[in-house]
Amino acid sequence: MVGKSNSVRINSLPGVRRLPFYLNILRRMRNGQPKIISAVALAEEAGQAVSVVKKDIEMTGAVGKTGVGYEVAALIGGIEKFLxxxxxxxAFLLGVGNLGSALLGYGGFRRYGLRFVASFDVDQSKVGSFVHGVEVFPPAKIAELARKLGAKTGVLTVPAEHAQESARIFVDSGMTRIxxxxxIPLTVPDGVIVQREDLTAGLAELMVRCRNAGRGS
Amino acid sequence: MVGKSNSVRINSLPGVRRLPFYLNILRRMRNGQPKIISAVALAEEAGQAVSVVKKDIEMTGAVGKTGVGYEVAALIGGIEKFLxxxxxxxAFLLGVGNLGSALLGYGGFRRYGLRFVASFDVDQSKVGSFVHGVEVFPPAKIAELARKLGAKTGVLTVPAEHAQESARIFVDSGMTRIxxxxxIPLTVPDGVIVQREDLTAGLAELMVRCRNAGRGS
Incomplete structure (x- = not known):
């Protein structure tokens, strides 16, 4: 029961989720012109209301100049620092299947500060191999390596039926972010934060938006 | 500018995104006891407020019995039908790299009605091969196959710099859901729906939640 064991409440998590998208837009601008972007222009690019963009950016502490806009480089730095x-x-990754392998190879994460330093899988045939440059270890090594490398973040890409047990292993190894x-819901002790990612959530949203738009026709 | 070209507005997209999670919880219950679940019990399992769960379910049109709860099988059916x-x-998938391959092999999608019938990649060495049972074709075949197979849904897993051009190919081939x-933002004509999935959004949320909780310690 994630929501029960974690009492963390943040006002604008949807806003936090939008920040990487703004970052991508800004980073693509950085190399070219302009050096300044107005909230209106950024909102237009992002397909968001201006008020939403302003509020999201305000949360990061970045400030623009009235009637001018935000300095692109400073805004990038402000958002990156906030995040x-x-x-x-x-980070460690447990479950080097299709999705796990894809995440290990996803260049975007490294650009955002997430670095996979070890991966784990019960499949003995994978142990000892390197997937996108990250070595695969047996799960029995998690605690030892977590101590040695000081990793606090664990990414779980195991099948649903093994997720709770895997989360327990991460927690017992001293990891505090999963x-x-x-x-599925995971039960973790207080102080451990679970962020759940559900690829089918986007599929649900797509289907309902299409139906509301007359099946996309 | 996704948000500009699509005028679709749905009140509770976060609610829609939570439905697959409820479905997973309910499906795991289906094979065992109980046959009835109260909103309170489902809310507890999902780590959500009861009022949120009730509202989300109300949106699907499923109804429970006052003081008793929802019949699990009926609730599953109601949510599936709504979605x-x-x-x-x-669906077609364009860009059979790490992430694309992982999505082609993700069993969850098929369980949710999404079936990949063809995939596409510019890499000639991949063309003609099968990835998780799905044949890889050259992008030049998209229009012909879309007509032949009647596919309206395209999944884009190409690098950011090719995304806009790839979206245009999907649209020109008569596809209406991307x-x-x-x-990055994609520009599409009216009537085409773009659902953007950003794996780094979850990473942003995790980082900020950890910091708010004192870096997860």
Whole structure:
């Protein structure tokens, strides 16, 4: 029961989720012109209301100049700092299947400070191999390596039926942040944060939006 | 500018996104006891407020019995029907890299009605091969196959710099729903729906939640 064991409440998590998208837009601008972007222009690019964009950026503490806009480089830096993406975060990944392998190879994460330093799988044939440059270890090594490498973040890409047990292993190894791609609730002790990612959530949204638009016709 | 070209507005998209999670919880219950679940019990399992769960379910049209709860099988059916997951949806995937391959092999999608009928990649060495049972074709074949197979849904897993051009190919081929994993805005004509999935959004949320909780310690 994630929601029960974690009492963390943040007002604008949807806003936090939009920040990487703004970052991508801004980073693509950085190399070219302009050096300044207005909230209106950024909102237009992002397909969001201006008021939403302003509020999201306000949350990061970045400030623009009235009647002018935000300095692109400063805004990038402000958002990155707010997201904690200026310091690298070392992570473990458990479950080197299709999705796990894809995440290990996803260049975007490294750009955002997430660095996979070890991966784990019960499949003995995978142990000892390197997937996108990350070595695969047996799960029995998690505690030892977590101590050695100081990793606090664990990414879970195991099948749903193994997710709870896997989360327990991460927690027992001293890890305090779990990013779970298993579409089930996980029970963790207080102080451990579980972020659940559900790829089918986007599919649900797409289907309902299409139906509301007359099946996309 | 996704938000500009699509005038679709749905009140509770976050609610829609939570429905697959409820479904997973309910499906795991289906084979065992109980046959009835109260909103309170489902809310507890899902780590959500009872009022949120009730509202989300109300949106699907499923009704429970006062003081008793929802019949599990009926609730599953009601949510699936609302999400349009009772009829299979045939989809194309463009960009058979790490993420694309993982999505082609993700069993969850088929369970939710999404069936990949063809995939496409510019890499000639991949053309003609099968990835998780799905044949890889050259992008030049998209229009012909879309006509032949009647596919209206396209999943985009190409690098950001090719995303806009790829979206244009989908649109020119008569496809009306695009599920894009490229972290940039896409410009599409009216009537085409773009659902953007950003894996780094979850990472942003995790980082900020951890910091708010004192870096997860």
């Amino acid at each position: 904690g993406w200026t310091e690298p975060c070392d 990013w779970s791609f298993a579409p | 349009g997951w009772t009829e299979p949806c045939d 599920w894009s994993f490229a972290p």
